[in-house]
Amino acid sequence: MSTPRAATITLDSTSLARVSAPLREQVIDVLTQAIIENRLRAGQRLVERELVESLGVSRTTVREALRELATQGLVDVVPQRGAVVASPTYDEARDLYEVRASLESLIVARFVEKADDEQVARLEAAVETFAASVDAGDGVVGVLASKDEFYEVLLEGAGSSVFKELVARLQLRVHVLRARSLSAAGRSHATVGELRAIVGAVRRRDAASAANLTSAHIRAAAHTALDHLKPKTSAPLTVAR
Template sequence: MSARDADGVEAAGTEGGGLPLASAAIARRAAPLRGQVVEELRRAIFEGRMGPGQRLVERDLIEALEVSRTTVREALRTLTAEGLVVEVPQKGSFVASPSREQIADLYAVRASLEHLVVERFVDRASDDDVAGLRRALDDYADAAGRADITDLVQAKDRFYGALTAGARSDVLSDLLESIQGRVRALRATSLSSPGRREASVAELRAVVGAVVERDGPRAAALCADHVEQAAAHVLGALED
């Protein structure tokens, strides 16, 4: 077993050829090439084709995706900003791999922040904000009924985007985004657990129901419970 360093990645990971990417090369579509590379790598991480601690060797990515070194480096910077990849000095880029203790701390901080964000949303959000939150929840529920885990994680991001927008707090928005970035891959793990998608939708429907009633304490408590359930599924998956 490889040792885990202080940055939360395995000191040794899979490297070399044969990267498990969905296609041998990025198709030349209308979308910017860097965005296509980011999307392919993001999907590979969310779907487990690139596992926690795996080293992302630039040369291998260039050959597998048939893109330039500049494009690969820009894509890795984007994924690092999202918290999916970590850059370790003198070692390179790795798929993020937090320890159990780090995961527990991340979700504890997330629960506290979301508790406060929901309270602020109830106090400050307009009726239009509430309507937008309900639409975002419906989109998330629709995504939960499909197989694509990447679409589901992105729909969850949009739900939180609507929530933080209505809370009208730049401070809370920035803090929550920094945490959300570090739990995106973990969220994919949680939502891949049997029955978790349906439970997640039900939990968030309860949160939004309390928000609609402008019951801040109840909505915040339900949101914190939702985060605790997600953490339990992630930590449980690590034991399997």
């Protein structure tokens, strides 16, 4: 069986002149988006020479970007193979969803307690922006970006720097799994209904209900995303309610 080769990725040289971010950061962003969009597939080799040629950057820049992606859990460095796109096991992905369920349920409950009416209205608006993105048939990146807005408002209203730090640590690895879940047929539209139900509980200032609905939302996403990773025999998926 032949080893998958790195997908061709282009970096627009005209945009490089306009973007103030360091070149290394731009390369990290390009590779991250390619992984999220599955243009770089799980287990695929990231050959330095091919990336240098396709991105038009130095080998040093590529190596620095790959090292950063490795620290973020998006890339694995495998002996005799070099860098490959990380391929989470069923157990690893399951653990991420369990952490998400516990953490996000807590964040939603805190939002109910601390957020003002204006923040609640913004949370609802963020859900409707997400719904519009889904209805418009936006790609995975567009849909993810609109859902990120929901989380930004949620974290702001919860008012905890600790929550923000924990979410930031999980964000990229969760993005890959979230993209897998939202790409499944019907999942994005189901997510709209689940988020609207969460916002309804938030508007009623019912912290317990909002937290339970959040856990149920993540449990549904988990079953979708983990379906193809699930071994023939495994423990049933349980996440905190």
